[in-house]
Amino acid sequence: MTVSTAKLPVIDLSSPDRLSTANSIRQACVDYGFFYLANHGVEEELIEMAFEESRKFFSLPLDEKMKLPRKEHRGYSPLYAENLDPDSSSKGDSKEAFYVGPVRGSGNKAELNQWPSPEVLPSWRSTMESYHGKVMSAARRLISLIALALKLDEDYFVKVGALDDPEGFLRLLHYPGELGSSDEEPIYGASAHSDYGMTTLLLTDGVAGLQACPSYRALPDSRFVGRSGDNLGSGKMYHRYMGEFTIAKRICASVLCFIVNIGDMMERWTNCLFRSTLHRVMPTGQERYSMAFFMDPNPDCIVECLESCCSESCPPRFPAIRSGDYFTERFRLTYD
Numbered sequence: 001m002t003v004s005t006a007k008l009p010v011i012d013l014s015s016p017d018r019l020s021t022a023n024s025i026r027q028a029c030v031d032y033g034f035f036y037l038a039n040h041g042v043e044e045e046l047i048e049m050a051f052e053e054s055r056k057f058f059s060l061p062l063d064e065k066m067k068l069p070r071k072e073h074r075g076y077s078p079l080y081a082e083n084l085d086p087d088s089s090s091k092g093d094s095k096e097a098f099y100v101g102p103v104r105g106s107g108n109k110a111e112l113n114q115w116p117s118p119e120v121l122p123s124w125r126s127t128m129e130s131y132h133g134k135v136m137s138a139a140r141r142l143i144s145l146i147a148l149a150l151k152l153d154e155d156y157f158v159k160v161g162a163l164d165d166p167e168g169f170l171r172l173l174h175y176p177g178e179l180g181s182s183d184e185e186p187i188y189g190a191s192a193h194s195d196y197g198m199t200t201l202l203l204t205d206g207v208a209g210l211q212a213c214p215s216y217r218a219l220p221d222s223r224f225v226g227r228s229g230d231n232l233g234s235g236k237m238y239h240r241y242m243g244e245f246t247i248a249k250r251i252c253a254s255v256l257c258f259i260v261n262i263g264d265m266m267e268r269w270t271n272c273l274f275r276s277t278l279h280r281v282m283p284t285g286q287e288r289y290s291m292a293f294f295m296d297p298n299p300d301c302i303v304e305c306l307e308s309c310c311s312e313s314c315p316p317r318f319p320a321i322r323s324g325d326y327f328t329e330r331f332r333l334t335y336d
């Protein structure tokens with residue numbers, strides 16, 4: 001399999017020329033479903049602190065980490081616990097993760113979070129709360145540009161309730177980098193998947209490994225394998241897909257740019273105009289840390305094909321769905 005390097009565009013979130021920025025976002029989302037985001041307002045110092053706290057957590061003994069097992073999509077998930085693509089490897093993904101859900105908002109959402117003991121990691125919670133809050137603000141600003149890119153009012157996603165108490169999930173990731181021997185099944189850091197939500201804002205420590213497969217739609221429809229029991233009206237699963245994976249190399253000056261990708265929910269909204277691109281993390285033999293922030297709408301928001309993205313000759317491909325129901329079904333398919 002050939003693996004080439006993608007020249008992803010760099011979007012400047014602070015550019016005063018919002019229309020031209022929106023046009024660049026549109027092009028990137030149609031062509032790749034991925035772009036870099038610079039000048040996003042999350043300070044370098046906070047990013048470094050968040051990586052540092054993440055490293056400290058993952059260096060704790062396993063029994064300490066297992067005091068916070070993943071519950072309600074919050075907490076610790078050990079090595080091999082997740083397998084994003086069971087068809088390509090029966091062994092789970094070679095990564096451990098810690099999830100932080102919304103840190104403020106209505107109801108008891110924020111209380112569901114689990115935190116390492118302050119005696120063990122005194123600055124952990126405050127660092128992660130600040131980082132979560134800052135990335136959420138950047139994501140809100142980005143989504144107004146995505147609305148412009150779709151030729152909608154910039155507050156379109158606010159008006160449809162998507163950003164009313166949105167579901168922002170931070171996933172801290174640690175890949176030990178182990179390479180399987182050649183006679184074994186492949187071990188992936190994260191096996192091939194697309195993200196579920198609106199958009200993902202990812203930072204890595206600069207160690208390579210992330211690969212995207214923007215060409216997946218070039219294959220005949222027969223390659224798209226539906227999963228039985230899928231109640232999402234889509235049949236969009238990519239297992240068994242063979243395409244070219246492209247390495248997302250940083251072309252920005254620093255590792256402080258986000259790598260942004262479009263998720264499946266935005267793909268539904270846009271009737272597949274914007275692409276939720278298949279991606280994976282390959283082990284390189286080098287340890288790697290990353291932090292992914294998944295920006296998802298309010299669970300009560302109805303996600304239905306945008307008028308500007310369908311016509312008589314291009315009818316909606318997906319039925320309207322309540323965002324919360326969509327996620328429940330996706331998680332059921334992934335974790336059952």
Ligand SMILES: O=C(O)CCC(=O)C(=O)O
Binds near residue numbers: 190204279281290
């Ligand atoms: O760690 C990375 O570079 C990517 C992680 C990812 O794709 C995910 O968590 O959904």
Ligand SMILES: [Fe+2]
Binds near residue numbers: 193194195279
């Ligand atoms: Fe992902």
